[in-house]
Amino acid sequence: MSSSTSQSISLTRYLIEEQRAGRINADLRLLIEVVARACKTISIAVGKGALGGVLGDAGTGNIQGEAQKKLDVLSNEILLEANAWGGHLAGLASEEMDNSHPIPDVYPRGNYLLLFDPLDGSSNIDVNISVGTIFSVLRCPDGVSHPADEHFLQPGTSQVCAGYTTYGPSTMLVLTVGNGTHAFTLDREVGSFMLTTRGMTIPEDTKEFAVNMSNQRFWEPPMQHYVSDLLAGKEGSRGKDFNMRWVASMVADVHRILTRGGIFSYPLDSKCAAKGGKLRLMYEANPMSFLVEQAGGAANTGRQRMLEVQPNGLHQRVPVFIGSKNEVETAVRYHLEHDTAHSST
Numbered sequence: 574m575s576s577s578t579s580q581s582i583s584l585t586r587y588l589i590e591e592q593r594a595g596r597i598n599a600d601l602r603l604l605i606e607v608v609a610r611a612c613k614t615i616s617i618a619v620g621k622g623a624l625g626g627v628l629g630d631a632g633t634g635n636i637q638g639e640a641q642k643k644l645d646v647l648s649n650e651i652l653l654e655a656n657a658w659g660g661h662l663a664g665l666a667s668e669e670m671d672n673s674h675p676i677p678d679v680y681p682r683g684n685y686l687l688l689f690d691p692l693d694g695s696s697n698i699d700v701n702i703s704v705g706t707i708f709s710v711l712r713c714p715d716g717v718s719h720p721a722d723e724h725f726l727q728p729g730t731s732q733v734c735a736g737y738t739t740y741g742p743s744t745m746l747v748l749t750v751g752n753g754t755h756a757f758t759l760d761r762e763v764g765s766f767m768l769t770t771r772g773m774t775i776p777e778d779t780k781e782f783a784v785n786m787s788n789q790r791f792w793e794p795p796m797q798h799y800v801s802d803l804l805a806g807k808e809g810s811r812g813k814d815f816n817m818r819w820v821a822s823m824v825a826d827v828h829r830i831l832t833r834g835g836i837f838s839y840p841l842d843s844k845c846a847a848k849g850g851k852l853r854l855m856y857e858a859n860p861m862s863f864l865v866e867q868a869g870g871a872a873n874t875g876r877q878r879m880l881e882v883q884p885n886g887l888h889q890r891v892p893v894f895i896g897s898k899n900e901v902e903t904a905v906r907y908h909l910e911h912d913t914a915h916s917s918t
């Protein structure tokens with residue numbers, strides 16, 4: 574499993590190590606620092622809860638057709654403000670904004686594109702359960718000075734960095750720049766993210782699954798079959814008992830999996846089929862998939878490796894199976910066997 578570090582180094586020191594090793598350049602290092610600083614500000618706002626007047630609905634909606642929470646809007650503004658001045662971006666895109674935003678000429682600009690889910694797990698904000706921020710970094714295509722939505726539509730394999738922050742009992746940042754996945758814990762006294770787990774690794778097998786079971790009757794047959802075999806336990810074809818967890822904050826569910834293994838899935842169901850799924854490819858599924866693959870896990874739509882999906886829209890939704898490698902492959906096998914058996918009919 575992963576190695577917790579007795580002598581913890583700061584995020585800045587870790588990023589300088591990566592830059593010295595030639596794996597990242599100064600611009601990406603500074604961009605990550607800007608995002609981390611914005612997440613510290615969000616962590617303070619989340620931590621204030623009712624005292625800070627940040628709970629409840631904002632009274633506005635987003636392009637997803639969802640009612641925005643005050644913290645969705647506030648977190649988005651904090652990330653926008655911090656990155657507009659950062660000087661490392663050509664453009665950014667967010668769950669809470671209809672279209673991407675090129676960085677205006679008056680600001681210092683860079684060659685990266687940032688995508689983010691400013692506040693993940695919004696349904697848990699008002700009930701004091703862990704929420705988070707998820708982000709993904711791509712390169713701006715050469716010769717493009719004012720990137721538009723289409724310039725962000727790069728497959729997950731093109732990500733140069735991905736991360737999330739969880740605002741829970743402690744605030745943690747989990748990050749990859751393509752050299753493993755590492756966890757940093759915010760030391761509130763010092764105000765710095767300190768490396769607490771270097772090289773997170775996900776066990777290949779697991780006895781723990783996470784899915785919103787209340788959607789069961791809307792699932793496709795292969796998903797019904799897969800989950801009923803999990804629930805059948807050791808008396809069933811899987812020959813072992815499985816436990817279930819569902820926080821309803823993807824960051825919290827995936828963090829548990831990066832820490833002790835498991836499988837998280839938000840499959841296609843007849844309620845969200847027209848939209849292609851519930852969770853968003855560009856700023857939820859792709860960054861989480863990069864982090865999980867870098868920790869030895871797997872991520873799939875049920876029919877395709879997540880990171881190879883060619884995006885067709887900024888807010889595109891996809892089915893998600895992510896976590897322990899062998900368990901994700903098992904879930905995929907149920908789908909492929911079903912599709913093969915039903916391909917002629």
Ligand SMILES: O=P(O)(O)OC[C@H]1O[C@](O)(COP(=O)(O)O)[C@@H](O)[C@@H]1O
Nearest residue numbers: 690692693694695696785821822823
């Ligand atoms: O409400 P459900 O069906 O349990 O869905 C929960 C899922 O929706 C999400 O809250 C969607 O993300 P946002 O909160 O960023 O919109 C995920 O974090 C979570 O995994």
Ligand SMILES: [Mg+2]
Nearest residue numbers: 690693694857
């Ligand atoms: Mg989300």
Ligand SMILES: [Mg+2]
Nearest residue numbers: 668690692693
């Ligand atoms: Mg969100």
